[in-house]
Amino acid sequence: xxxxxxxxxxxxxxxxxxxxxxxxxxxxxxxxxxxxxxxxxxxxxxxxxxxxxxxxxxxxxxxxxxxxxxxxxxxxxxxxxxxxxxxxxxxxxxxxxxxxxxxxxxxxxxxxxxxxxxxxxxxxxxxxxxxxxxxxxxxxxxxxxxxxxxxxxxxxxxxxxxxxxxxxxxxxxxxxxxxxxxxxxxxxxxxxxxxxxxxxxxxxxxxxxxxxxxxxxxxxxxxxxxxxxxxxxxxxxxxxxxxxxxxxxxxxxxxxxxxxxxxxxxxxxxxxxxxxxxxxxxxxxxxxxxxxxxxxxxxxxxxxxxxxxxxxxxxxxxxxxxxxxxxxxxxxxxxxxxxxxxxxxxxxxxxxxxxxxxxxxxxxxxxxxxxxxxxxxxxxxxxxxxxxxxxxxxxxxxxxxxxxxxxxxxxxxxxxxxxxxxxxxxxxxxxxxxxxxxxxxxxxxxxxxxxxxxxxxxxxxx
Numbered sequence: 001x002x003x004x005x006x007x008x009x010x011x012x013x014x015x016x017x018x019x020x021x022x023x024x025x026x027x028x029x030x031x032x033x034x035x036x037x038x039x040x041x042x043x044x045x046x047x048x049x050x051x052x053x054x055x056x057x058x059x060x061x062x063x064x065x066x067x068x069x070x071x072x073x074x075x076x077x078x079x080x081x082x083x084x085x086x087x088x089x090x091x092x093x094x095x096x097x098x099x100x101x102x103x104x105x106x107x108x109x110x111x112x113x114x115x116x117x118x119x120x121x122x123x124x125x126x127x128x129x130x131x132x133x134x135x136x137x138x139x140x141x142x143x144x145x146x147x148x149x150x151x152x153x154x155x156x157x158x159x160x161x162x163x164x165x166x167x168x169x170x171x172x173x174x175x176x177x178x179x180x181x182x183x184x185x186x187x188x189x190x191x192x193x194x195x196x197x198x199x200x201x202x203x204x205x206x207x208x209x210x211x212x213x214x215x216x217x218x219x220x221x222x223x224x225x226x227x228x229x230x231x232x233x234x235x236x237x238x239x240x241x242x243x244x245x246x247x248x249x250x251x252x253x254x255x256x257x258x259x260x261x262x263x264x265x266x267x268x269x270x271x272x273x274x275x276x277x278x279x280x281x282x283x284x285x286x287x288x289x290x291x292x293x294x295x296x297x298x299x300x301x302x303x304x305x306x307x308x309x310x311x312x313x314x315x316x317x318x319x320x321x322x323x324x325x326x327x328x329x330x331x332x333x334x335x336x337x338x339x340x341x342x343x344x345x346x347x348x349x350x351x352x353x354x355x356x357x358x359x360x361x362x363x364x365x366x367x368x369x370x371x372x373x374x375x376x377x378x379x380x381x382x383x384x385x386x387x388x389x390x391x392x393x394x395x396x397x398x399x400x401x402x403x404x405x406x407x408x409x410x411x412x413x414x415x416x417x418x419x420x421x422x423x424x425x426x427x428x429x430x431x432x433x434x435x436x437x438x439x440x441x442x443x444x445x446x447x448x449x450x451x452x453x454x455x456x457x458x459x460x461x462x
Contacts, residue, residue: 003027005326006121006135008113008274011039012315013306014141015097016322022104024330029107029133031123036094037101037108040143041315043090044163049183051086052166053190053347060193060349065386079171079194086166109133115278118299137301137329140289141322142274144307147266147286156241158260162187165262172196172259176248178236179265180207182346185219187262189348192226199256201248202232203265208346212358212407214393219348219409222389226349231256236265269308294334295325303329317342341425343406345414350390353417356405356424359395368398372433372457376410379452380444387411392449394420394433394457401433412446419447433457 004026007014014030015037022028034043041047059077062068101108109131111123116132124130146161148154154161160168162183173196177188180202188200200223207220207230224230234254239261240247246261269287276282276289280299283289289297289304297304303325306318320342327334346352362369376382376390390410396403406420423435436454441447 001134003135007139009141010037013318013322016319017139017326020323020326031109031113033112048086114275118279140304142270144267147268158246174258176258177262184264198228294328343417350410351413353413354407372453374449374452394453396433
């Protein structure tokens with residue numbers, strides 16, 4: 001065999017797998033069809049969108065802060081200028097990640113991969129030249145892309161998805177976002193903060209239904225407060241493209257006219273073109289592969305990690321999945337439970353992060369629980385920063401004080417969640433709400449929200 005491990009895709013999942021295998025002394029190669037490493041996460045989705053969101057948030061703060069608001073009255077920054085910060089971050093990240101492969105002796109194969117047979121992969125470069133490589137184990141970390149229904153004309157410059165949105169040449173006055181999942185809500189929030197007229201179309205009856213109901217209510221309120229017009233239980237009938245606008249026709253008869261349409265309704269795995277059937281595999285209708293708890297496919301020597309293996313489809317999860325898949329193929333075992341304690345981070349404004357069970361789930365399971373809350377408006381650090389909207393919500397067992405769920409809404413939520421994550425994932429008596437009461441937090445910090453929430457919850461016990 002040419003390699004012990006051949007990884008297809010250099011996103012978080014592929015990187016995690018390759019680094020784990022090469023550190024164990026295995027001969028490792030990574031196939032990447034793009035001209036730079038990092039995958040969709042780095043070049044089109046997570047890093048660009050979060051960089052853009054960060055810049056827009058700073059701009060919004062500048063416009064609303066009492067000291068600078070008067071200076072920002074006539075401030076206008078065009079969308080392409082905002083995107084430039086994201087491009088700088090991408091270049092830095094790509095250079096750093098390429099260094100990981102170079103320093104660890106991982107061979108990078110530039111081109112498009114496809115199976116020849118179960119242990120053989122052909123890599124075709126841009127000139128059309130193909131070279132075959134064999135490997136004992138193959139890890140598919142090919143990621144996903146926005147789902148594009150065939151009846152929607154994505155060649156029209158006013159019809160976009162999350163991969164093409166960053167190529168906008170000017171700032172539109174209005175936008176319709178079709179799909180109110182994580183991506184749709186994040187971009188709706190960003191464009192609201194830029195002052196655009198935003199239509200957010202939700203094909204379901206509530207936003208982000210996997211979240212705790214109280215958090216769902218909060219994001220719904222703040223999106224509406226920011227100016228988004230939300231349309232629930234609506235489905236697209238057809239998209240009409242014109243020279244100066246796009247009209248989204250709903251099955252209900254409603255029509256939404258806007259400068260551009262952002263289609264954010266689902267994703268599909270990048271498995272087409274892999275010739276999976278030659279390896280005895282078949283993807284589902286959305287391009288995903290079924291895997292077991294060790295991320296093995298039906299073919300035991302082939303693993304699938306990241307978006308292509310299904311939920312939770314998070315960059316953070318993909319890295320761990322790649323690492324754990326590599327551990328399993330190296331040792332024949334891995335602690336797959338590690339990947340279950342992964343928080344959800346949603347970068348709306350304010351942002352959201354959660355871990356563990358919701359109140360709805362605890363009630364259904366008849367678990368005796370109690371709630372502790374800390375409202376950010378009462379925290380000195382939140383008042384100082386001007387980000388006083390939000391709360392930290394702790395769900396804990398009434399008898400054992402075990403932390404069952406953590407739900408945070410507000411500034412730095414995706415950072416704050418990790419403090420509770422450390423305690424929550426401890427075994428036995430280590431997972432105890434009273435830890436936060438007996439711990440001294442720096443003052444003023446957002447972290448002290450845990451002490452406030454824990455005391456609030458304990459005071460509710462009878």
